[in-house]
Amino acid sequence: MTTIGRRFPVVTRSGVHVLIGFAVVAVLMPVFFGGSPLFTWTTAAVWVLFAMSTSVLFGWTGLLSFGQAAFFGIGAYTMALIHENRPETPGLVMLLAAALVAAVVAAVFALFALRTSGAEFAILTLVLAQVLWLLTYRVSWLKGEDGFHGLFSVNIISNPLTSDLDLWYYTIAVVGFCVWLLWLLHRSTAGMAMRAVRDDPWRSAALGINVRRVQVCAFAVSAALSAVAGALLAQGQGVVSPGMLSFAISGEILVACLIGGMSRFGGPILGAIVLIWSQTLISNLLHDSSMFVGLLLLVIVIALPQGLVSLPGRVRNRRRASGPPSIPPAPTGSLADESVPDGSPVSAGDEEALR
Amino acid sequence: MTAMVELRAASKAYQGVPAVQAVDLEVQRGERLAIIGPNGAGKSTLFGMIAGEHRPTEGSVWFNGKDVTTHHSSRRARAGISRTFQVARLMPTMTVRENLFLAALTGQRQGIRFWDALSTRPDVTEEAEAAMVAAGLADLSDVLASSLAQGARKTLEMAMAVVQKPTLLLLDEPTAGMGYDDARIATKQLGALLEERREMTIILTAHDMEVIHSLAERVVLMANGKVVLDGSPQYVADHAVTKELYLGRGAS
Numbered sequence: 001m002t003t004i005g006r007r008f009p010v011v012t013r014s015g016v017h018v019l020i021g022f023a024v025v026a027v028l029m030p031v032f033f034g035g036s037p038l039f040t041w042t043t044a045a046v047w048v049l050f051a052m053s054t055s056v057l058f059g060w061t062g063l064l065s066f067g068q069a070a071f072f073g074i075g076a077y078t079m080a081l082i083h084e085n086r087p088e089t090p091g092l093v094m095l096l097a098a099a100l101v102a103a104v105v106a107a108v109f110a111l112f113a114l115r116t117s118g119a120e121f122a123i124l125t126l127v128l129a130q131v132l133w134l135l136t137y138r139v140s141w142l143k144g145e146d147g148f149h150g151l152f153s154v155n156i157i158s159n160p161l162t163s164d165l166d167l168w169y170y171t172i173a174v175v176g177f178c179v180w181l182l183w184l185l186h187r188s189t190a191g192m193a194m195r196a197v198r199d200d201p202w203r204s205a206a207l208g209i210n211v212r213r214v215q216v217c218a219f220a221v222s223a224a225l226s227a228v229a230g231a232l233l234a235q236g237q238g239v240v241s242p243g244m245l246s247f248a249i250s251g252e253i254l255v256a257c258l259i260g261g262m263s264r265f266g267g268p269i270l271g272a273i274v275l276i277w278s279q280t281l282i283s284n285l286l287h288d289s290s291m292f293v294g295l296l297l298l299v300i301v302i303a304l305p306q307g308l309v310s311l312p313g314r315v316r317n318r319r320r321a322s323g324p325p326s327i328p329p330a331p332t333g334s335l336a337d338e339s340v341p342d343g344s345p346v347s348a349g350d351e352e353a354l355r
Numbered sequence: 356m357t358a359m360v361e362l363r364a365a366s367k368a369y370q371g372v373p374a375v376q377a378v379d380l381e382v383q384r385g386e387r388l389a390i391i392g393p394n395g396a397g398k399s400t401l402f403g404m405i406a407g408e409h410r411p412t413e414g415s416v417w418f419n420g421k422d423v424t425t426h427h428s429s430r431r432a433r434a435g436i437s438r439t440f441q442v443a444r445l446m447p448t449m450t451v452r453e454n455l456f457l458a459a460l461t462g463q464r465q466g467i468r469f470w471d472a473l474s475t476r477p478d479v480t481e482e483a484e485a486a487m488v489a490a491g492l493a494d495l496s497d498v499l500a501s502s503l504a505q506g507a508r509k510t511l512e513m514a515m516a517v518v519q520k521p522t523l524l525l526l527d528e529p530t531a532g533m534g535y536d537d538a539r540i541a542t543k544q545l546g547a548l549l550e551e552r553r554e555m556t557i558i559l560t561a562h563d564m565e566v567i568h569s570l571a572e573r574v575v576l577m578a579n580g581k582v583v584l585d586g587s588p589q590y591v592a593d594h595a596v597t598k599e600l601y602l603g604r605g606a607s
Contacts, residue, residue: 014472189460189471196457199446206406206444207461207519208432214467 022176053225059262062198067129073245075227106223147241261307389571437521462519
């Protein structure tokens with residue numbers, strides 16, 4: 001269920017539980033993990049943010065982007081360029097700059113690209129990412145294949161990050177804050193308008209929702225937070241290379257969204273963690289994890305089309321269905337959810353209507 | 356007094372094929388107008404030109420004395436035009452209650468903001484609840500729109516259009532897809548609703564003469580993209596041209 005809850009008054013929670021949840025995870029994780037596993041969790045946290053930002057577009061607004069790596073990369077390169085010219089810049093300022101650059105690029109791009117819809121739009125986003133990827137090879141100050149190295153020793157405000165533990169706290173704090181912002185957006189009237197545009201752009205327009213504006217805003221928000229994720233990864237790993245702009249990254253983040261499922265707010269969080277950890281664990285055993293991830297996706301698409309996040313609801317429904325026959329299963333609710341194609345791209349429509 | 360809706364020599368062609376040809380039409384505030392005609396007469400296109408989904412290839416569309424020809428449908432909706440579709444369009448992943456909440460919210464024109472949490476809009480909630488009860492949908496409040504039956508879909512869409520407090524309500528085939536009995540009940544309910552809201556101007560398309568007689572006070576008959584007859588329901592229904600168009604040559 002993507003919507004605003006089954007009961008009115010619609011939502012009473014302010015998202016404090018999201019913040020508390022992240023704080024608990026931030027404190028507990030170093031108790032159980034250290035060294036390399038903690039670093040994997042840090043990477044997973046970055047991917048959680050990347051997946052969530054992708055889901056703003058793909059899951060909430062119904063715009064399929066094959067080029068989400070463009071904004072991930074813009075964030076990373078913005079961070080690298082700032083670091084090269086002014087290494088003493090606080091890390092948080094770098095993140096903010098990355099978000100702004102990506103949001104502006106995304107908004108300008110979206111104004112043109114959204115003249116198309118569906119598959120054409122998806123192809124245009126792919127083109128954007130590929131063009132940027134090529135640029136890193138053609139523009140000398142982007143340093144081509146080599147990319148940027150040694151971007152460590154980022155200051156948060158004045159103290160440098162000096163250990164994996166510092167990096168973990170820094171990353172989880174930024175990711176937690178951004179996810180909290182997304183929660184607020186999801187529960188706002190603008191968030192409802194996004195879901196409306198995904199559900200039926202014609203009905204949305206007839207209700208007076210400016211479909212194009214909602215889509216452009218969703219694109220900018222998604223891009224900004226993807227850029228924050230990219231910049232965070234650059235700060236954590238100390239390396240920025242053209243690979244961050246590659247189609248493989250755009251594809252992987254969609255896979256993370258699909259594995260987790262986008263019918264609930266937290267789906268992409270789950271998907272990103274499962275993706276990163278399965279990649280890491282399988283890579284330790286085999287050389288290449290991509291086949292396993294492909295298989296995992298296949299199984300999920302067939303068995304759980306709504307993603308891992310729909311598993312508890314399914315189990316509950318099955319249990320209810322096999323219970324005493326005197327209580328028939330409710331005709332509504334999550335059973336019906338499964339027939340709803342979630343995150344389907346907006347179908348092509350009359351341009352005049354949706355402008 | 357300026358007309359509420361005015362089409363001036365409005366034409367629409369799809370890739371050179373004319374659908375509506377130079378139609379002049381004035382609709383006054385408070386009027387109840389039905390547009391009828393055989394399939395392919397151009398009713399839906401005319402409707403779309405008023406709602407804003409189709410932009411005329413020639414001519415202009417005026418609303419409340421303003422040229423709105425280039426205004427897209429969402430802008431016209433914010434100016435006070437609500438509509439229903441021939442096949443009801445709803446938000447499939449939202450419940451009945453959420454659909455109405457959304458309609459009530461957008462009906463306030465300035466309802467959509469990033470910083471407005473849904474929980475801070477009890478006024479909208481109340482409006483939506485009242486509309487739900489009035490439409491007889493209270494029992495279905497938590498059902499997803501995608502799992503509603505045909506009749507309930509139409510009812511919900513109508514309730515959504517009305518809760519927006521439009522000054523002009525466009526009803527595209529309000530009883531299409533219903534069985535005979537359901538259609539009769541729906542027509543009766545609709546008649547009562549529209550009688551309560553006399554201030555709304557109504558334009559509807561319909562095939563069913565019963566619907567037209569009970570809801571419309573003026574009827575425009577279209578054929579081949581042109582207005583052929585314009586008058587009272589009785590006048591149009593009894594006219595030889597109508598009989599010929601609907602029943603074929605020689606029937607009169």
